[in-house]
Amino acid sequence: MQSSSALPVRRGALHVAIAATAWGTGGAVAAVLYDVGGIGPVSVSFWRFLAGLGLLLAAHLSDGPGGREQRCRCARRSRRTRGAP
Known part of the structure; x- marks a missing residue:
């Protein structure tokens, strides 16, 4: 029988791999941008920040309605079963 925590573990492993x-x-990529594009380190950092922000926003929105609420309920339930407050 598969535990209910298998999906979050797989999702976490996927996030770590990405x-x-x-x-x-x-x-x-930064080295290529420096050489070919003539973009400086601050510009590369800025664009990497924006790309990361976009990815985090997309991941947040992909949870769908009730995604965070469902995770919180699972966390509370697992804490109760382990005896934590």
């Missing part, structure tokens, strides 16, 4: 890929390719 973050690791973005972190690993960020330096190479």
Whole structure:
């Protein structure tokens, strides 16, 4: 039988994999932008910030209605089963 926490673990692993890929390719992309595009470090940082903000906003909105509420209920339920307040 599969536990109810399997989906959040998979989703978390996916988020970690995406973050690791973005972190690993960020330096190479920045080097290309410096050389080819003539963009300075501050500009690259600004655009990376905006891209990250957009991704975080998309992830937040993809939860759909009640997504956060459902996660909070699951967290409260798991704390009760472990005996935490």
